Amino acid sequence: MHEVKRVTILGATGTIGKQTLDVIARHPDKFSVFALTANASADVLFEQCRQYLPRYAVLLDESAAESLRQQLLAAGSQTQVLWGISALEFVSAHPEVDVVMAAIVGAAGLKPAMAAAHAGKRILLANKETLVMSGGLFMNAVEQGGASLLPIDSEHNAIFQVMPEARTRHLGESGIRRILLTASGGPFRNTSAMDLEKVTPRQALNHPNWVMGPKITIDSATLMNKGLEVIEAHWLFNAGPEQIEVVVHPQSVIHSMVEYVDGSVLAQLGNPDMRTPIAFALGYPERLESGVPSLDFFTIGKFDFEAPDMVKFPCLRLAFDSLRTGGTAPAILNAANEVAVAAFLNERIGFTDIPRMIESALEQSDIQPASSLDSVIEADRQARLLANAWMDKH
Ligand code: NAD
Ligand code: MG
Numbered sequence: 446m447h448e449v450k451r452v453t454i455l456g457a458t459g460t461i462g463k464q465t466l467d468v469i470a471r472h473p474d475k476f477s478v479f480a481l482t483a484n485a486s487a488d489v490l491f492e493q494c495r496q497y498l499p500r501y502a503v504l505l506d507e508s509a510a511e512s513l514r515q516q517l518l519a520a521g522s523q524t525q526v527l528w529g530i531s532a533l534e535f536v537s538a539h540p541e542v543d544v545v546m547a548a549i550v551g552a553a554g555l556k557p558a559m560a561a562a563h564a565g566k567r568i569l570l571a572n573k574e575t576l577v578m579s580g581g582l583f584m585n586a587v588e589q590g591g592a593s594l595l596p597i598d599s600e601h602n603a604i605f606q607v608m609p610e611a612r613t614r615h616l617g618e619s620g621i622r623r624i625l626l627t628a629s630g631g632p633f634r635n636t637s638a639m640d641l642e643k644v645t646p647r648q649a650l651n652h653p654n655w656v657m658g659p660k661i662t663i664d665s666a667t668l669m670n671k672g673l674e675v676i677e678a679h680w681l682f683n684a685g686p687e688q689i690e691v692v693v694h695p696q697s698v699i700h701s702m703v704e705y706v707d708g709s710v711l712a713q714l715g716n717p718d719m720r721t722p723i724a725f726a727l728g729y730p731e732r733l734e735s736g737v738p739s740l741d742f743f744t745i746g747k748f749d750f751e752a753p754d755m756v757k758f759p760c761l762r763l764a765f766d767s768l769r770t771g772g773t774a775p776a777i778l779n780a781a782n783e784v785a786v787a788a789f790l791n792e793r794i795g796f797t798d799i800p801r802m803i804e805s806a807l808e809q810s811d812i813q814p815a816s817s818l819d820s821v822i823e824a825d826r827q828a829r830l831l832a833n834a835w836m837d838k839h
Contacts, residue, residue: 447541449477451479452545454548455548456483457483457548458483458490458493468720470496470497475727480501480502481494485506490504501524503526530557534556537560542564544569545557545569547569547571548569548597552574552825555572555575559579559586563592569726573677577673599719603700604681608621620705624690624701625701625702626675626689627694628692629652629665629697630694631653638757641797649666652666655717659790668758671764693752696748715737763807766807773815776824777824778806778828780806781807782803784828785832788802806832806835
């Protein structure tokens with residue numbers, strides 16, 4: 446690693462990307478920005494390039510990249526503009542890069558994260574969809590590429606923080622009985638099943654505790670986010686579905702817990718602010734100032750806990766089921782969910798249609814072993830077709 450770590454941020458214009466830049470800006474002696482990437486937000490990326498002076502700026506979209514190139518040229522910037530998926534892989538695997546923040550949303554994040562794994566980078570993984578789709582392949586790539594993987598998802602980051610230093614690949618050997626994954630319960634925790642039918646995108650986008658991108662905010666409302674996180678925990682910590690328990694904790698202050706065989710339960714607490722896990726992973730093993738204020742216990746007052754309702758929120762059950770099924774089932778779940786969330790946000794389907802559409806895609810799919818990246822990408826493609834076909838029929 447270089448003295449000053451060079452960082453590529455995939456998804457720099459998103460919620461996680463911006464918070465990563467906020468933490469990096471607090472430590473100019475420790476980090477420099479090598480590359481910033483986005484889908485098509487040329488204007489936001491332009492402002493970020495002006496402030497952080499990356500060597501590369503990458504957009505997925507060609508015409509957005511052309512507009513960014515013109516803007517940067519006019520401003521006399523040295524930043525080079527690239528576009529397309531192979532450019533995303535290029536800045537993830539570049540020999541001069543030390544750290545890759547993988548914060549693209551959805552299946553689109555898979556290939557660049559994989560490139561970082563093969564190239565042996567320190568990967569800060571926010572893009573949980575990569576592990577959901579291809580956890581086995583990705584963990585192998587991390588190991589074979591000599592990469593190191595630090596979870597950014599607040600729950601997994603919490604678990605990582607309270608696991609023993611010398612963690613093994615087997616929970617039992619580390620003295621761990623189970624993982625307690627906390628969940629806020631989302632904005633509809635107390636909404637009746639009947640009222641859930643009529644929920645609007647605007648209501649669903651109003652998360653009680655966290656400010657996040659639209660896709661993960663809807664996932665939090667359906668509890669699919671927790672389902673994806675169960676699968677993520679399975680791959681990160683080698684935990685079976687029976688060793689992962691979801692605990693609804695509406696305050697979102699305990700970010701997750703690990704229970705040991707002696708009955709001890711260790712938890713990580715903090716304000717619900719993603720700059721804590723981001724700073725933890727950037728600095729690891731050193732602790733860095735993140736800008737997150739102290740936790741005020743007297744304002745919080747109390748902690749509540751309840752069991753998740755998998756009947757009212759079938760997405761969580763579907764995720765557990767697809768983890769048990771294995772193979773390409775989680776990739777199908779993920780792809781159908783992406784189609785369903787986009788359709789809900791465009792008001793083409795109702796809130797409670799989201800799990801219906803996913804379940805139908807899973808039932809109609811021919812589940813295969815997830816033996817290669819191609820098989821996973823093909824399962825993703827088929828599931829999107831099935832999900833779209835469901836929409837045409839309903
Ligand atoms: P966001 O929607 O705010 O940002 C997404 C970023 O990805 C943007 O920069 C966008 O330009 C880029 N992007 C989108 N589609 C792309 C494509 N096809 N190709 C290349 N780039 C693309 O999302 P977010 O809330 O920052 O979440 C990012 C990831 O982090 C997600 O996987 C999410 O589940 C995970 N995560 C987010 C939070 C949070 O607090 N926001 C917490 C935990 C995990
Ligand atoms: Mg999370």
